[in-house]
Amino acid sequence: MVHLFAYLVSIEQYADPEWPIVKGADRDTSRTVAYLNKLEVPQENVLVLTGQSATREAIITKFQEHLINNPKIKRGDPILFHFSGHGSRSAAPKGWKVIEDEEEEEEELRRQVEMIIPWDEGVEDLTGRKICGIPDRTIGALLSKVAKLHGDNITVVLDCCHSGHGTRGGNDSATKFFEEYSARGVDPLRTTPLREDIDQNILAEDLSSPKSFRRGGFSQSHGGNHVLMAACGQKESAMGNKNGGLLTTYWLDALQRDIYPRTYAELMKYVDKQLEPLRLKHPQFINQHPQCEGVVRDRLVFEETMMSSDYFPAERRKDLGENIVRIEAGEVQGIQQGTLFELHEMDNRLQSQRTMGSATAIEVNAADCIAEFAEGIVFDGSKCTALVLQHRYHLKYSVDDATQTSPAAKKTLALLRKSLSKTQPNVSSLAEEVPHGEAVDLVIKIDSSGEVILDRRDSFLRTLKTDPPRIQPDEMETANFPYILNAIARFNMHLALTNPKHPLIDNIEFSFHRLEQSGKIEEWDDDDPLLEPAEKIPFVDDEARFVQRDDDRYAFILDNKHPTPLYPYLVYFDPTTYEIATWYTPFEAQKATLPATQSLQIGASPEHQGSFQFFLPEGAELDTSFIKLVVLDSISKMDFMNQRPVLGTDEDGESIVKKGAQHRAGGQGAQTKGRWDSIIRILTVTRQ
Template sequence: MEDVSSSRGSIAAVGHSRGEVSPPTEVEELSPPKESKPAPVTPPKESKVEGVSPPKEGQVFALVIGINDYLSNNYATLLGAVNDARAFKKYLLDPREKRGLGVPASNVLVLEDRQATRAGILAAFQSHFMDNPKIPDDGNATMILFYAGHGTRILAPENKIAPDGRVEAIAPVDERTKDAAGNEVHAIPDYVLGWLLSRLAKKKGPNITVIFDACHSGGLGRDVGRARAGGSPSPSVPLELDSHLWKDETGAAQTAPSFRMWSQSAPSHVLLAACGQEETAREIRYIDDNSVHGRFTESLITWLRRVSLENTTYQELLNRFPAWSGQTPHCGGERRDRLVFDGNFPQTGSRAIPLIPHTSPTNDILQSFRVDMGSVDGVVPDTEFTVYGPDNNELCTLVAHSVETGKTILVPPGKQPVVMKDGQSVTIPPQSRAEVSDWKNDAMILHVYTPDDFPHTTDLFPKHDITVQPKGRKYVQASSVADADIIIRKVDDDIVIRRLTSTILECHPETRFPLKDNAAHLPLVADGIAHFNYFLERHHGSAPLKDFSLEMHRLVGDYPGRRPDLKASPRGDGNLVVDNEVNIPSRAGAKYGFTIRNTSEMDLFPYFFFFDPEEYTISLWYKPESYKVAPLTKKTEDADGTVTVGMGSERAFEFMLPPDQPHSSGFLKLFVATQHLDISWIKQNVSPFDPNFQGTPRIQAGQEPLVAIPEWDALTVVLTMTKQ
């Protein structure tokens, strides 16, 4: 099934607004409280990982914006935004020996205060990024958009999906003033920024990092520091103001997918934001040099200089930040699990999980570690993990001792007091990672049968012992068809896979792909199929969470106000899902969205995937933006808890069949839990049939406190599309 819009296009989870509070008072105009800067540390010696390096000189381009002095009295004067812009520029220009990026000065454009008008920001984006001949159209350049200043929210009554009729925006220096022609100058809404970033990604490549030290909650606190948000919502932005961006040459609107900035799974960019929903981004006066900076930017630059960029993902970088009351940094975007500023790092590969030191409550094991994967991922007691150091060398083996839903405690084999290898104690340094080397889980293992005339059996099974799983593999050889989950055979130049079990059998009993003289790739194909099948069938045996559902809607209305068509379903509620099935015609231009509904008495964390049984790919369509705040709130007297995906000013979904295909099916899979789970690694963006497929994805470290075993559950909806 072709998914024209296979992911949401923005920077925050759907339905996540920033709250408004009272405008600042005279008392709140006092200077921010003083705070010490993070203590300097000796940077670690950078280790090299094969094929991974920091961005090369000349390949990084940045647009840096800092605004202190706004022209409108609606915005309080900031003290540290320009300082932040200058500090970030210095980090970019500093050579690698000084822990900077070593970017040529000509590649960095800075807009300060009155330079950062609405027209100036949009023109700089066009000239410095889109039309810059120095940025190749091959996707290899790193592009960074940095903004420090006020955030705001705009009234958007046409956007029926926005929970309070408002959407997020950044405030240019001349917002809420008149231009030379006497016209009102408006904020730059999230959907405009999202559209621009999507166009940039399409032309120059998706290696884009957006950094916002601003907030959209409004208000100013007295006790912590100055907040970077407007005190009241900005005026509504006329839809025609920026509509030229998404109209075609004839002036017709809605010919392209829609975009929203604050999306957890935006495909065009990674967002690093100073705070989450209902929070404020603060700037602080630091006692070391009496300077004022946004504490987010201060911590960001500090940790960018400290960490090994070759071994740190965006999410891992933010996990190192201190915990601040009322300000939780946010990382969004489909590519947030990539290495910082390195767009060429592959998303596929063995799942390498950071090890987090753990203290045994009984003190009987001196060395134990936590990894943030557990029973929901297929881990069982005695699952074996191979540990690799920062230099990518194998150190030792650890085994799963206690397994919970979202975490596992690893200990030395045989519960030895310390980790040993070849009779010697082993030191596991910081930034070490672990990979599953033997699942020890029968349910995880795919049983593969090959006929006697299959010419590549030895490539799949180097050892003809059907009782032993090859190390690290998720499949074993079946002795007969009756014992098999799939049959792999060769027809002409194609490999044909026949499914014998699982939900897929009813929709796609067979698929094929060309081998192209690459028999050594077959083990990875089998691993990818095993990964796909296991998580498609994954469910909780006791189904503890029953009161949640997934709805699919055909959408009506113009961007950015798309909403469910209530007439599209027989029940008149717009929900196309009937008995966990959806049947839709293949129709050009039809747009769809989803609602995740909670009618339970518990707040929930939802995770929404699409499983394509033709390509064996798994796409992540929604993941909560916060480790702490559950976006799917419990039912109240007034309404159910809901999260929407692909509606309003978010990117809608379009599904079309190829001309020669009469029908196709896919699977919508929804996981929910009472606590945050790091299961985004389930996604399999590259088909196992693709020669570039290297295994299941790598993930970031989840370091939120785990104080209870979360309950979880799942449901599956079969989506079938037919030719009209």
């Protein structure tokens, strides 16, 4: 039995008889219910709203009753919201600031937000006002409330489109096609305009609402607290037939197949692959590319825990040998010959994973490797996942334990030694202590007040002019030094990882730009402007220095002069907190987003809608971070680098050391074989 809560809404026929029927919408709901029954989800946990019952008021009220104010939901329980019906766009009401990061071909679609269409859209309410759609911002606010109360194990499936381009056309082939299929969107010009006061009571409660709202619709509505499975991109049409929507059909199919790892991202890859034959067969009418959005899309489906970024997809390859697996991790992930993996078989049910045994890399390519597994391992199927188990890289550190002899220093030293003596379960240690005085990457010092100073000696960080990281005496009781040192080791290792042959970088120009508004903005116009690259901030000795201004936005531009299309990844390294974050990946496009002899803008562009901002920590005069551009000639898993901050304070001002967050260590040293390369640049922001 799975303690999941689902809210399913489907609308085939609308109150407005002129609106086209949404073929298969109710079938989506009935098949989803059947799947949930297979999972043994209790019937009282599943709420279904269909047809004329799915009014605007009912959709919102039942959402609040079933998914927000439901005492049966325990924090962390999986929550599903599924909508099948029409979607559209509407002009943002006055006062809703919308940052437009991409150009629209049609002027009337500028400054528009996305919405789902309830059954009674366009019908007059009791006050004589026409009922409008439910905008993305309202759905985002409701989801934010769900996450606040019940956790972020939330899945949103929207089998509709928002472009309003689903028109029939007039030739015989179009007539024949639309006898079988229907588009799930309506022309924005036919929808009721959103009022200024729409859903004010809901939006007023949403403390996470941004001051301005970036265009991008549901994919940008609080994407940090849920995973969104959307039927298509912004300018595409979602299609369906009598059997159901194409997204729901293949999504349910994927859920019942042996797909490893069983993450949202991997399942959506399967859905997109199944749609390809239909796109080829009906190129005039089917152009939808399903989208998987959200920072937790690598989470296992309907599970609260993330699929560890250190797990890599693997497949048995009998054609290469009886005991051979191909693992999707190679030189760019730091894999070397002799790297030891632990293989895991993941069951098709929730919360089930079995350790199979170990495998050793015997041949390493740029983004994958061939590994030989030990005798006696039994495969149930051909797919599994692989965890890097044994690392060759070690952070060498020493403890300066003789300089200070004050009572506070002695107390800190005792707590430090106690913490270092503890082992980390399921973690291969990357840190090695050596006697003080030897050449090391890090020296742990203690001053007379009992404060710990991390004196960095490695080649990348020793020249930084920022203050070294510190751990306060009142943080020592909870400080987990094996974990902190492992995180520092991962940071140093992945920052330094490079391909000494540099087969690609010589033909790539990497530049950093401040953005400015495009065109004149009138005083009466309160809209946020379009942004475009302006001042180019030069890299001098690989470092760009610029002054912090609260309103400034930035973007990166890549210019590929190489004859090969490339897959770029942009990774952020913060040496103050040791955070690593992937800022850009071509995952969404599933194609080379840096074409041959073309350029790519990362920030305030269709490829990466959000621009970048940089702020100084309180009291600091300057702050330095590293930006690493990694390029390959094939797509690869790169979020393995990501790790949360281990030092400093979080967004609420709480000590990260006291909270003691955990992260499994992963990664290796460098190799030189494959078609991959990297560029490292330093960004230093200063005060006026």
